[in-house]
Amino acid sequence: MxxxxxxxxxxxxxxxxxxxxxxxxxxxxxxxxxxxxxxxxxxxxxxxxxxxxxxGFIDVHNHGAVGIDVNAADADSLVAVGEFLSKHGVTAWLPTLVPDADENYARIVGEIERVMAIQAEMPIAQILGVHYEGVFANENMCGALRPEFFKRFTGSEVRELPRLQSGVHMTTLAPEVEGGVELVKALTADGWVVSIGHTEANVETLDAAFEAGARHLTHFFNAMTGIHHREVGVAGWALTREDVTFDIIADGIHVDPRMVEFACRTKSPERVSLISDSVAPTGLGDGTFELWGERVSVENGRTRNERGSIAGSVITMLDAVKMAASLGFSMSEIARMASRNPARLIGLSDETxxxxxxxxxxxxxxxxxxxxxxxxxxxxxx
Ligand SMILES: [Zn+2]
Incomplete structure (x- = not known):
């Protein structure tokens, strides 16, 4: 033994x-x-x-690292990302796909499946499933996502998001897209974890999405409407509804550290997950990279694409943990935000x-x- x-x-x-x-x-x-x-x-x-x-830290939003983009990865390169992550304290993760052509979705899901079949014997961050960020997103809140691949829901496309034989299926969507609330219902019934993001939905639509099964928000404050005393906004909705959870990029760039502290304290560390939202250049330092069909520069840890958007982070969960510690969160609060809450979000809290x-x-x-x-x-x- x-x-x-x-x-x-x-x-x-x-x-x-x-x-x-x-x-x-x-x-x-x-x-x-x-x-x-x-x-x-x-x-x-x-x-x-x-x-x-x-x-072990659990990263439910990760697009890759060490020069490897999940959308372009094969099984070997996914293993390489898992090796890199494991050295930074990440023991499990969800490879996160940005909107892409259907054929490529099918290909990458096949590669993820191959890794999931062999990883148990390897001391690498374990792939728990797949996270589709989009394709049902709002063009006005696209961030670094490519709107040409966005879809509308007419009752059948949900089957077009390729599924793994087993594992977690998570998607980030905007409930205000055509058919959005119906889509939340259909995905929830199919066992998907549905997270609200890349959205400018109003409170009525958000409440309807919640009733349909979406109880979480992706990268709080980013790619959503903010908070105003007469215009609640997506962020205001999440902070004023106790039963909603969210995740946040604690890199100090996507969200000002003071607002990270404000959001996590106001929501409570019981209901926030830290994510990296890291992209391929993570671990490679500053430079210029090709990512998602655009040139992305990394300067002092800040990513920027040709449209001027931040294009993901170059941190790991360990950096997010350090940020939380510097903001005064206790070790037990950090353990909740970096491990327990993400495990609970994806239904694996009995496991890890x-x-x-x-x-x-x-x-x-x-x-x-x-x-x-x-x-x-x-x-x-x-
Ligand atoms: Zn992302």
């Missing part, structure tokens, strides 16, 4: 600041968690030396996203500077 015992850790999601926490992982699953005295033994031991132990017996051994040890000291995926050390 494979086993690993991590000791001398602050366990982030326990709420305790004691640094004598320990976790035993057996055969890929967390077998026991505790503080202080222990009489457990394991084949492999890891001394966290007072570092903080987080559940927290440090508890029975969960997958997906764990990250951060040192005092919040740098990665060790990552375990399914109990295997990266």
């Amino acid at each position: 494979n086993s690993v015992l991590i000791t001398n850790a602050v366990i982030a999601d326990s709420g305790s600041e004691r640094s004598d926490g320990w976790v035993l992982v057996e055969d890929g699953r967390i077998a026991a968690v505790g503080h202080g005295e222990l009489d457990e033994t394991a084949i492999e031991a890891f001394d966290a030396e007072g570092g903080t132990l987080f559940p 996203g927290s440090i508890a017996a029975g969960k997958r051994g997906d764990l990250v040890v951060l040192d005092a500077e919040m740098n990665v000291a060790a990552v375990f995926i399914g109990g295997r050390r990266v």
Whole structure:
């Protein structure tokens, strides 16, 4: 039996600041968690030396990294992204597709399927499914998405979004597009996670979308209408409805750090997920890149396409976690925003996203500077 015992850790999601926490992982699953005295033994031991132990970070919005764009990736390059992410504390992710030609959607879903069939044996960030950002989006709120691939819902296109044999299916859509609320209903009935985004929907349409099953918003504040005391806007709707959750890009560029703090505090860390929304140049530094049919420059960590839009981020979840820490969020709040809430959003909170017996051994040890000291995926050390 494979086993690993991590000791001398602050366990982030326990709420305790004691640094004598320990976790035993057996055969890929967390077998026991505790503080202080222990009489457990394991084949492999890891001394966290007072570092903080987080559940592995889960990124539900990621377009790629290290020069690899998910829309253009094959199985080998998806594995390379998974390797890169794992070194930054990400233990699971949803490859996120921007609107594209139907043939390419079918191709990339086939490649994702190939990785999902073999990844369990590899200590790389595990692909949990697929996230389609669009194609049912509002042209006025397209951001870096290419409107020429946008669709309207007439009752059949939902079947045209290629599905995996198993796994999470998530899509970001604008409920005000023609047939949008019907589409939310159809997708929810089919088991999709429907997130509202790239939208300027009014409150009535948003409420109707909520009733139809859309309870979450994609990259809060970005590509949506804002908040005004006489014009509630999409952002205002999300902040004033307690039962709505959202995710946010905590790179300090898409949203000013003070507004990240405001949004996460107002919504509550119980109902916010951190995402990277990273794109292919992530991990490569500044430069000029070809992305989604346009030239994208990266300057001081800010992406910019030919239309002048921000075209995704170049951060990892670890950077988002560091940002949250710098804004004063506690380790347990960060563990919720980076792991538990995204796991819950996609219906996998029984499987991963927290440090508890029975969960997958997906764990990250951060040192005092919040740098990665060790990552375990399914109990295997990266
Ligand atoms: Zn995106």
